[in-house]
Amino acid sequence: MLQIFNTLTRQKEPFNPLNPGIVNMYVCGPTVYNYIHMGNARSVIAFDTIRRYLEYRGYQVNYVSNFTDVDDKMIKAAEENHTTVEAIADKYIAAFYEDTKALNIQPATKNPRATDNIAEIISFVSELIEAGYAYDVDGNVYYRVRKFPTYGELAHKNIDELEVGASQHVDLANGEFAQKEDPVDFALWKKADDGKVAWDSPWGPGRPGWHIECSVMSTRYLGDTIDIHGGGEDLIFPHHENERAQSEAKTHKQFVKYWMHNGFVTVGDDNEKMSKSLGNFVTVHDLLKEVDGQVIRLLMSTTHYRRPIQYNNASLQEAQSNFKKLQTAFNNVTYRQKNAEVGNDPKVEQEVRQIVADFTDAMDDDFNAQNGIAAVYELAKFANVYAQNEIVFANTLQFLAQTLKDLTAIFGVVLSAETISDEDIEVLIAERELARKNKDFIRSDEIREELKAQGIVLEDTPQGTRFRKES
Structure with missing residues (x-):
């Protein structure tokens, strides 16, 4: 039976969706002021892989992932580029779709x-x-945090410790904190009377706080209670903690049944988290110019989603x-169709089914992609x-080929019968000659x-390596 590690309870739990056969899933999307980097892509790929496996297991998945298309970073980007926030959003949303398509991300049910x-x-x-x-x-x-009795449970944080931390790092007599009843309270709506991006509201011109967006879009498009809410582990606090407080205060219902969070992408010898704020990021947009999207996808989807990469x-x-x-391997079984006997080999097919069972056992254990890909x-x-x-x-070869395609597709990898040009063959022969010269016999x-x-x-001859195509 499928089990999922729930961040709220810190343990694996049997997966029982609210409605049999249907999974309602919300994953926090990007703030669209720049191209997504590999750290952002980790979350997108991890939850697309999870979605694909749920669909493989027969569930209908309603998958919603948002775009934050207005916030202070976007306003700053628009000012620096002498354009509008809407234009910035449109540009990077289009880039997001382009880059994620190259990574073979399935389109969300709604963005x-x-x-x-x-x-x-x-x-x-x-x-x-x-x-x-x-x-x-x-x-x-502002939201009254102390009025919500279980605040801090998702992140396993004590509210009194949060208050001390907030008090130590700000001047409570100035700015936003001077307005708050409590330092731990957070903004739901931000005043904007400076002529910048704003909407009219009962409280005057302003724009939404970051956390409120996801509460609204999740409940609007998937209902008051959803099966899975996902995102990077850096969103556990304060973003998801605040989402939970807002949503349950309004609906008086459990907001999320299973909270799931992916690990970071790290770089360098000290395994530092990749992020825009640290300036140590590589955008997917740039990397795709050098590396096949299939390779990036395989790298990112075959590590357990909760572990760092x-x-x-x-x-x-x-x-x-x-x-x-x-x-x-796919090419080998496809090519042998040419001279295969009619019929099938039941013993071989049973061995294949056992491997598939091992795969399912691994993935049922909290989507253990590392063991699954093994x-x-x-x-x-x-x-x-x-x-x-x-x-x-022939039938056994077809069974093998289709099984390989089905299982690799869960990781977003597409196997297909390849054709190769004479020029490409010569390039590979030259690479092989160099490998042999360097005693890289594996390559x-x-x-x-x-x-x-x-x-x-x-055919290796004294005059060099030749090739011939089998008919």
């Missing part, structure tokens, strides 16, 4: 924008004020090699061995196998 939900945000905030959970001070609206050239090269191995690599090895048999059966053998899988036979 709502914060600015398309202003009326709903104002209504939501008004209800919190009426219920006594929020208060207006000169056009700014170290990004470096070595990890990319390993992913490249693993992708080639999977593609080669089963897929085992299947690829098995396929290679079977394809070398003198006698192979040399890999290239021979890659070509063999596509019906290209290499």
